Amino acid sequence: MTIDLYALTSQLHDQQALDTASNEFLAAIRNELTTKDKTYDLAFKGSDFSSFGTGDLDVIYIRTGGTEGLFKEVFGRVSRTPDGRTRPVRLLTSGKSNSLAASMEILSFLRQHGCPGEIIHGSNRYIAERLALLAEVETARKKLAGMRLGVIGQPSDWLISSRADHEEVRRKSGMEIVDIPISELIAESEKDEFPRNALVEALLADAGTLPEKVRAYWDGALRIYGGLTRIVEKYRLGGLTLRCFDLLDALGNTGCLALAILNAEGIPSSCEGDVPALLTMAVAQALTGTSGFQANPSQIDPESGEVLFAHCTVPLDMLRSRTYDTHFESGIGVAIHGELPEGDVTVFKLSGDLSRSCMAEASLLRNQYKPDLCRTQVVLRTSGLADYFLTDPIGNHHIILSGRRKRLLEAFLASLD
Numbered sequence: 001m002t003i004d005l006y007a008l009t010s011q012l013h014d015q016q017a018l019d020t021a022s023n024e025f026l027a028a029i030r031n032e033l034t035t036k037d038k039t040y041d042l043a044f045k046g047s048d049f050s051s052f053g054t055g056d057l058d059v060i061y062i063r064t065g066g067t068e069g070l071f072k073e074v075f076g077r078v079s080r081t082p083d084g085r086t087r088p089v090r091l092l093t094s095g096k097s098n099s100l101a102a103s104m105e106i107l108s109f110l111r112q113h114g115c116p117g118e119i120i121h122g123s124n125r126y127i128a129e130r131l132a133l134l135a136e137v138e139t140a141r142k143k144l145a146g147m148r149l150g151v152i153g154q155p156s157d158w159l160i161s162s163r164a165d166h167e168e169v170r171r172k173s174g175m176e177i178v179d180i181p182i183s184e185l186i187a188e189s190e191k192d193e194f195p196r197n198a199l200v201e202a203l204l205a206d207a208g209t210l211p212e213k214v215r216a217y218w219d220g221a222l223r224i225y226g227g228l229t230r231i232v233e234k235y236r237l238g239g240l241t242l243r244c245f246d247l248l249d250a251l252g253n254t255g256c257l258a259l260a261i262l263n264a265e266g267i268p269s270s271c272e273g274d275v276p277a278l279l280t281m282a283v284a285q286a287l288t289g290t291s292g293f294q295a296n297p298s299q300i301d302p303e304s305g306e307v308l309f310a311h312c313t314v315p316l317d318m319l320r321s322r323t324y325d326t327h328f329e330s331g332i333g334v335a336i337h338g339e340l341p342e343g344d345v346t347v348f349k350l351s352g353d354l355s356r357s358c359m360a361e362a363s364l365l366r367n368q369y370k371p372d373l374c375r376t377q378v379v380l381r382t383s384g385l386a387d388y389f390l391t392d393p394i395g396n397h398h399i400i401l402s403g404r405r406k407r408l409l410e411a412f413l414a415s416l417d
Contacts, residue, residue, distance in 0.1 A: 001135045002041045003033075004055030005092065006078075009047065010066035018097065022063055025094045025124075032128030040132060049074050053081065057135040059090045059120070062106065065098025071106045079115045081145070085174060088415040089117035090134060092127070116415055137412045140286035145174030149282060150235055152228075153182035153243025155273035162395040164275035164352035172354045172416045175282065177275065178235055182243055185227050186250045192219075194226030199264060199316065203257075206324070214324045214334055217253050221334040224251065225258035232267060239268035239285075241278040247333075254333030256313035263291045263315035270294050270397070271313055276352040277397040284348055284401055287408055291315035292348070292399035293340070298373055302386040306365070309400060310374040314338040318402065328374045337375040339367040346405040347385060349398045357413055358394055359406045360385050 005026070009018065026042060033040040044061075045051065052058050052074075060071070060078065081087050089110055093099040103119045110117040120130050155162055166177045194200065200222070207218055224247065232240065240262070244255040255271060262269040268281035271294065281292045295309035312327050312335035319338035327333040342364050349358040362382040369377060378400070 001038060001056040001139065002043055003057045003059060003131055003135055004043050004045050004051075005059050005061045006045045006049050006052055007047055007061045007063050008067040008070045009063040010070075012064075012066055018063060021094070021096055022061075025096075028124040029128050029131070032124050033132065036128070036132050038132070040135060042131075049077055052078055053087070057090070057131065057138045059092050059131070061092045062099045062103045063094075063097065065102045067102050068105050068109070071109070075109075075113075079110070079113070081174075083145075083174070085145075085171060086115055089115060090120055091117065092120045095121060118414070133408065133411050136287065136408060137415055140283070140412060141173075141415060143286040144282065147175045147238035147282065148178050148236055149175055149275075149278055150178050150180050150231065150237040150240040151273060151275055152180045152185050152231065152240055153246055153273055154179075155241075155275060156243055156245060159272060159274055159395065162274050162276050162352065162397070164279065168353040168355075169279065173283075175279070178237070180231060180235060182246050182250075185224075185231060185242070186247070188227030188230050189220075189224045189247075189251055191226065192223060194222045195229055197265075199261060200225075203261070210324055213326055217326075217333045220251060220253040221257040224253060224255050225261050228255075228258050228262060228269075232262075237267070239278055239282045241270040241273050241275055243273040244271045248327075248330050252332065254312070254327040254330070254335065256327060256336060257334045259313045260316045260336050264317040266291075268292070271311075272397070274395070274397050276350055276395060277399065279352070279354065280348055280350045280399045283350065283412065284399060284405070284409075287412055288401065288403070288405060290402060291318050292401050293318055293376070293378075294397050294399055295374075295376070295378070296396040296398070297389055298377075300386050300389055302390065305382050305386055307362075307380050307382055307385060307389070308368075308373075308377060309380065309398070310377040312336065312374045312376070314340075314376040325375045335375040337369055340364060340376075340378055340400075341402070342366065344402075344404045345380065346401045346403065346409070347380070347382065347398050348401055348405070348409060349394045351394050354416060356394055357409075358385075358388060358398065359409050360388075361404045361406050364400075
């Protein structure tokens with residue numbers, strides 16, 4: 001990844017001494033960056049801002065005090081993307097030559113103008129870690145900008161609070177929400193066509209071990225997957241949500257298997273037409289490169305902090321093992337009972353206008369398989385989530401991510417206007 005540094009320098013300072021100090025400072029940061037898992041190229045661009053915005057991460061290096069007026073001259077260019085959205089401004093300072101004081105004045109100016117920003121200041125190790133984290137955030141922001149998310153059918157009738165503000169989502173993130181009639185999917189799913197990639201071949205190999213009650217729905221479930229892949233291609237979608245319960249009557253089947261495959265293929269896909277859940281999954285996938293499990297809390301123990309989450313679809317790439325059952329509510333179709341690895345996870349949810357979020361790291365304690373719940377069931381131990389769920393939740397569906405992701409998610413949300 002490339003981290004481009006654009007410099008602002010007052011002419012009142014001794015340039016030779018300043019160059020020497022700057023070279024030492026940047027060399028120390030480069031040395032710290034070499035210890036990271038990925039390769040980061042720290043490129044010094046000087047005072048020419050003509051290519052600002054083209055790096056994986058663009059940072060303004062405030063080398064000295066007295067640079068506030070110079071910043072005002074480039075403010076319009078550095079604070080807006082080409083399509084007019086607000087861009088977060090990152091200010092790097094060594095703390096020498098009054099650079100920190102100037103950075104604070106500039107950051108205050110940014111806040112007055114409604115622009116997100118921050119000062120990157122501290123030890124060389126801290127600065128390197130922060131730059132690496134922000135490079136991941138900016139890479140995700142660029143993936144999301146212009147991403148088209150399909151809403152196939154409308155949100156399910158019971159999702160009375162789970163709607164999205166299309167314009168606010170576009171303004172803050174660049175993602176575009178596209179409404180698609182579910183009749184298109186129904187027509188496409190009646191065709192006996194679906195991609196035969198490695199993942200699907202592995203699923204076809206599962207067919208011989210299917211429970212008898214599931215076998216009759218298997219081919220139809222794969223045809224729904226085929227229909228969704230053609231809609232993804234037609235509308236150039238980066239993700240989708242499906243009003244899946246409409247398929248029960250229209251096709252006598254469920255979308256659980258299709259969504260499980262699409263998520264494993266890197267196309268965030270939520271069920272029940274839940275757009276906020278889709279937004280959450282799209283952001284998480286862009287940031288982490290991994291899938292998220294959409295599920296709803298089914299039981300909460302406020303005293304122990306244990307929460308049982310369940311749903312009938314789960315990304316296949318998150319599982320250590322899988323078997324199949326019928327869809328819980330309807331008793332038809334193909335649902336997935338998957339087992340997720342125990343260990344660290346993160347519970348994540350965004351509101352439909354991206355103004356609120358839930359982020360909590362937790363431990364996945366165990367998987368279970370009880371007949372009176374949706375088929376994939378996991379028990380998490382959390383801290384503070386019970387109170388959130390019982391007093392101020394963001395809808396019912398939440399997304400479970402593998403690993404400890406809160407720091408990365410927080411950095412991304414801080415970058416939004």
